[in-house]
Amino acid sequence: MARSDNKRRRSASGRAGAKKKARRGDPRSPQSSGPRRATPAGPRDWIGAARLRTLPLAVAPVLVGTGAARLVDNRFHWVLALLCLTVAVALQIGVNFANDYSDGIRGTDDHRVGPARLTASRKARPRTVLTVALTFFGLAALAGVALVVRTQHWWMLGVGAACVLAAWFYTGGKRPYGYAGLGEVFVFVFFGLVATVGTTFVQAGAVPAEAWFTGAAVGLLACAVLLANNLRDIDQDRLAGKRTLTVRIGRRATQVLFTLFVLAPFVLLGLLALLYPIAWIGLLALLPGIVAIVIVWSYREPRELVIALALTSLTALGYGAFLFWAFVG
Template sequence: MANRKKRSLAKRKQPRGNPQKPHVSRDPRVAAKATLGDWIGAARLRTLPLAIAPVLIGTGAARLIDPSWHWALALACLAVAVSLQIGVNFANDYSDGVRGADDHRVGPARLTASRKAKPRTVLAVALGFFAIAAVAGAAITIRTQQWWMLGVGAVCIVAAWFYTGGKRPYGYYGLGEVFVFVFFGLVATLGTTWVQIGTLPQEAWFGAVGAGLLACAVLLANNLRDIPQDRAAGKRTLSVLIGPLPTQILFTLFVVAAFAISTFLAVLYPIAWLALLALLAGLPAIVIVWFHRDPRELVTALALTSLTALAYAGFLYWAFVG
């Protein structure tokens, strides 16, 4: 009875203008709902130059043979590349999130791992972008009557999904760079050229290799940052398998090799010398990769390398059509 009176007096003494604070859950599984900014961030816009670059190079190589502007086909190729890139980003967010591979990541938080969005919602968005890529690819096929390209498009989407999806994702076994080089280098560039002119000049091949090398460099910067977390999660990226120093060397070699290609092309197309201006972003990225003190600095290296790829592609396009 005495205890009840004490509690009653305590309630009466509490000031009305200073109510007790509500209990805040400390459950780490509880997170605020994703905002529009969170969704835009999950699309990883800093990687989109890697989708634009091969389309620029491929279109430039096509116009080298046929100066006429096949704008509808070029834009459709751009839609395929960008949609696949965003689709891969959301698919990675989903797959890595449900596996727990992103629970202790250093870079920007992911939607699934942070529990700001339901995994099935993130998956639906990824599939939606894959569907956009499929529709754009089907339009290209109908326009060109190259029906075998439907198979190529299907392989691209399947490869994008199994990069981190499925029971045995190949991105977890050191093959991520192979996927990036093949699909965001060779296939994207050569496919863009082929659908516009029906042939593949050597300039398209050189440009495709350059675009692929720079795209791989971006992935290496990303995976170099995440080596401790990926190793702990059982994600055996190439960087986890070979270690930090070989990753730094390989990153540098990829960037240098891409510019060696542009220098070779400059012998025939002098404007290609201007591609060296892209090193204004590329060289700082190399410096960060070698001398970073905080893994978060590699996010800047990733963004700089991505911008390097876009500038590189822009100058090669100018060299081919100028």
């Protein structure tokens, strides 16, 4: 009888222990319903978080700006061009990781449609993602300082600081401008005009009109990429209180604006071709852009817009490459 009582007590104790484990989410308990730790991020996750499909947007203005510099100075300044490219690419990767961090800690990416982010998926600690973002911002700053030392244009330190601040406050800080529908404005200015004109100026010491016009064109293509991204996330952003331009104006107006942003640069290309005949070949870069426009108008699932985003980035890269050829040819 005593042994029977002991068995009942041990059985009851075991059930009580199992319930406690389940309540506190002990992963050893089969009844546990607590949150499970996500698989730690691997190399593929980190590369994905860098969002390589957006890097053409950093390369295109450097190509265009370097080509425009040749219109003023017949020499190639390869070291300066490579430093400009380092600044642009490092800033682009830095802002991608900064967005991952800022949107992740705000909960904006909790129901993301596109590729999972490191912070929101809990595959990496927020502090680690932030450290990576700051590291790339630091690399961009170092390359920028090297440019300033080489060219002696010390006032450009202020331009570089403005670029880093714009990259951070897109989704960072208490009042990120990306949450207020101003993302396209800053992308146009910094990834279009500043990147292109700045590249031309540090190499040639002057800025021809072609650099301003083509900088605006590259900026429009970068804005088109952002529109495709925000169109994909429109429902999630609306629920999260992220008032992007797409959330403000709606799907149909975004589709129209996307189409205009993709086509307008090629109208300018046609005008430039009157002076630089090779630019006509640049119309080939419009082919992926046309496919992107068709996807934006006919998509049924938000995930399809990831393809439109990538194709628009390729359009920007082709646009920059063909203009570089036209200017130096």
